[in-house]
Amino acid sequence: MLQDPKASADWLSRLRDAEAQLNGAILGQSRAIRLILLSVLARGHVLLAGDVGTGKTTLLRAVARAIGGPYARVEGTVDLLPTDLIYDAHLDADGKPRIEPGPALSKGEDLSIFFFNEINRARPQVHAMLLRMMAERSLTAFRREYRFPHLQVFADRNQIERDETFELPAAARDRFAMEIAVTVPAERDDRIALAFDTRFHDTDALIDTITPGLLPYHGLNALAVQIQDSVHASPVLQRYVFDLCEALRDPIRAGLAIEGADMVRLVRGGVSPRGMQALVRLARAAAWAEGRDAVLPQDVREVFGPVMVHRTFLGSAYEARREVLVPALMRAAFDTIPVPAE
Amino acid sequence: MKWLLLALLPFPASAQPVVTAENPHAYGWWLGDELVQRISIGLPPGVTIDPASLPKPRAVDYWLDLRSVEAKETDTELRLTLHWQNFYSALEPSQRDVPPQSIRLTDRTAIQLPGFAFVTSPIRPIMAPSTRDQLQPDPRFRLIDTTPARIGLGLSLAALTLSVLALAWHQALGPFRARAARPFTRAARAMARNPDRRLLHRALDAAFGRVLIRADLPLFLASNPQFHPLANRLKAFFAASDTTFFGKGKAPDPAEVVSLARALSRIERGRS
Structure with a gap:
């Protein structure tokens, strides 16, 4: 069905429609919206990082509504255990203990979106359980395996508090295709509107303005395959992607220099093959979303930051300043790595 | 009123200051000798x-010069040293008179x-013959x-030259002035031999200061x-590059790229 160009054009117009509606409901987050939609097209899990009250949860709920399908939601807490996601233990009306499917299972295998609010409040055991759910889209419970072919995990974490939080282990972070920063809207008008316009006060009504199922979830897997198959990535572009990733891993050999950092000790670990795969998938999605059939350097640059930011590990002396240093490092890579190279 | 005016007139010095002179001795001088006269004058307070x-210092007469006058003043005394020089070519011993001089103090005295x-006196007998032999030989x-x-x-000149060169180098003056980086000119020259459009990409990177x-x-x-006048051609160049390098298109005719570089x-x- 998707092989014909008409279906592809139909998807594209639906995508534009969804993007416009989301931008209407959530002000000043056009870049985050674009990146989340790209992650939907590339079937990648997303981690939202940002300050409190910037609309992370609203954004995720709105996107979930646009995609449609069953979704489950969990709030991260210190005492949350992995089994709490899978099983729901309670006393029934007769006062007998009962074990029933928990949030992850209650919607069945059709689950399209799994929200994890404040993921950094949950313990590492929970993160470990998520690893499998995200990487293999499956769970074992009630002595059988559950498969979630349409599952996409959205998680958010706020960056203000450090008490009673558990930083995501590198392995768990690597499973997220992107870490999208949600910041306070830059425009003054947007911030004034968010405060004064009563439309934005009722989140439920706001989300109801989104047409449900605009990007039907059961078609997204096929669409993603189609996008990855049809969007061309030339050898020159492959070389560019490789050079960029390599520059982040070994900035000295690439000739990068940023102010206020000793390049020898700056970077401790670079992107994994899974990370590069995510980069390519998202770049292809970005090219398709722009209506192109080939990936251009600008597509790579568009998604490079969110894909790499949580996969770049700095030396311990620089970790505290990563909010400044990682973007500076990426900018230096964009400014230095030639394209098209020989 | 008249007596008042008179009273306001400056008083003449109440007492003439004491002048003591230590004159040169009175005999035994020849042509060219320097005569030193020391005079001390007692000064009233203030x-x-x-x-x-x-x-x-001047030629006082055709035979007498006043060469120099030194004055040293203390609170109570003025010491003057006058250096005279005698140019009188005497034929026989003769007395010369140095005239008195007049000076003034701040209170108008x-x-x-x-x-x-x-x-x-003459240096040699007047009748002695004047011959060449009498000329003394020049000193060695x-x-x-x-x-x-x-x-x-x-060494100083060498140091100066080096300093000037170092300064010129440091300030990038004269021969040390960097030639303007002309990435497009270099690219156009290179592309005349090898019309590779990536050369123009590198030149654009250099002109932009980062990868463009x-x-x-x-x-x-x-x-x-x-x-700006080349905006459309640049747009077309990038579009063509995108299809060449990232799409499935073929490389277009290099003539346009070479002409764009030029x-x-x-x-x-x-x-232009």
């Missing part, structure tokens, strides 16, 4: 000499510096060794408005 009234007399001359001064001069991709072209044109180079050199 009074100094009027320096303009000191005798000027005029003081006479005493004159003196001396007897000067001694050459001054200039080698150290020459070496010093040479199609999406940044408006930024490039905004920061380098001189290339056009960019002309603008870069300010020729």
